[in-house]
Amino acid sequence: MTPSRGPGRRPGTPDTRGEVLTAARTSFADKGFERTTIRAVAASAGVAPAMVHHFFGSKEDLFLEALAAPFDPRVVLRPVVEGPPDELGLRLARTFVTIWEDESRREPLVALVRGAMTSEPVAAMLRDGFLRIIASVLGPAVAGPDPLLRLQLAISQGLGMELFRYVVKVEPLASTPPEELIQRLAPVLQHHLRG
Amino acid sequence: MTPSRGPGRRPGTPDTRGEVLTAARTSFADKGFERTTIRAVAASAGVAPAMVHHFFGSKEDLFLEALAAPFDPRVVLRPVVEGPPDELGLRLARTFVTIWEDESRREPLVALVRGAMTSEPVAAMLRDGFLRIIASVLGPAVAGPDPLLRLQLAISQGLGMELFRYVVKVEPLASTPPEELIQRLAPVLQHHLRG
Structure with missing residues (x-):
């Protein structure tokens, strides 16, 4: 979970997804849905906001994935x-x-x-x-x-x-x-x- | 929680109540309400069935007490x-x-x-x-x-x-x-x- 990555590691590996989800869960649980931002989750996971959007879509999408929601x-x-x-x-x-x-x-x-x-x-x-x-x-x-x-x-x-x-x-x-x-x-x- | 008691110990102390309640909880949880009997609870707690009736009343009464039911x-x-x-x-x-x-x-x-x-x-x-x-x-x-x-x-x-x-x-x-x-x-x- 280091913010800076070695040159041999490509962005967007399963690890990146997992780190974003972990950061998202922490933020949604601590700050709530309203006060959680994609930007802050991205910063916490050490990736660019665009990558969070690319992987998960909207904040609602990210939330449902972080919650492991059984349906959308x-x-x-x-x-x-x-x-x-x-x-x-x-x-x-x-x-x-x-x-x-x-x-x-x-x-x-x-x-x-x-x-x-x-x-x-x-x-x-x-x-x-x-x-x-x-x-x-x-x-x-x-x-x-x-x-x-x-x-x-x-x-x-x-x-x-x-x-x-x-x-x-x-x-x-x-x-x-x-x-x-x-x-x-x-x-x-x-x-x-x-x- | 010994079935035989010393001669200096009177029946019906708070300990007896506690032992009956413990035995009742175990029986209600393991066997269910229907198959729990006052007789078996009394035997398990090492007291006479009449004492269970005396302390708690009916099986329903005993159950509500064992459950710590917030209302009757x-x-x-x-x-x-x-x-x-x-x-x-x-x-x-x-x-x-x-x-x-x-x-x-x-x-x-x-x-x-x-x-x-x-x-x-x-x-x-x-x-x-x-x-x-x-x-x-x-x-x-x-x-x-x-x-x-x-x-x-x-x-x-x-x-x-x-x-x-x-x-x-x-x-x-x-x-x-x-x-x-x-x-x-x-x-x-x-x-x-x-x-």
Whole structure:
């Protein structure tokens, strides 16, 4: 992790990526999403800002990679905001349940929530980064006053349900078919988001 | 923790209580609530079953003490099931939020959920013991098919909200007045429980 590199070492090796990610994680955890800059992360990793952009894209991209986010909300949630507003709850319920049914995503999600429950830096990354990116995508589809509060209540319902289902493993919730969960969540999410 | 005691030692000292609680915790975590018996806990602690009953009451009482439960669902939730059925969601929302607003109860609740997230024995005590006792009180007030599932979805909404509010501390949820939360939760809980 030396800022100056020997002449025989090419920039952009896997080490560089790792150093940038380590610097990014430290900054996001310590300073939060808003006050983290690509410039400062690059300086901390001893590379040029352009290289961080080249490797990771935007600050959001870098954040999602640093968090090892199990999905990109900007991609996964885009279809949720498109479509009839009176089925917003249904689309969000379906997307939410589908993500959690995917084992390759469920385990990192559980790890993320577990981390947030036990570590303030991880909670800060969830709160100020991940939930903020989710809100930036879903927010415009929410109706009524206090859209952010509505969104947080909807997500907290989904998350609470998945924790009961997959971590606490309480029956019958743990073995309820996904489609039934979607149908049960949909009206509740619709109420939170647009009721 | 010897089963035979010296003649100078009276039964029922604080040590006895502690030994019974330790034995109870081990049994509830290993065997679950259903298969734990007062008789086996007493034997494991080297005391008479009557003494366990004398100190702790029923198996439910012993369990709640072993879990260091921050409230007794049989006491706290009793008023929730009494009253007009169309305000069940409102009464549960009010009770739920009120419990979490009480700092002396919130911290052990967070500890319990944190424990359940990271330790299977604690998850088992939450699942097979605490939630079961809650269900035994609230279950009769739930209407429609799958009452247990309805109850679990309602509780998961409340719990998810409180975790976002007090552990993740996401704004504006973290600083929303309790009465507003009650009003927002009430229709959702009503829908889960009787919709």
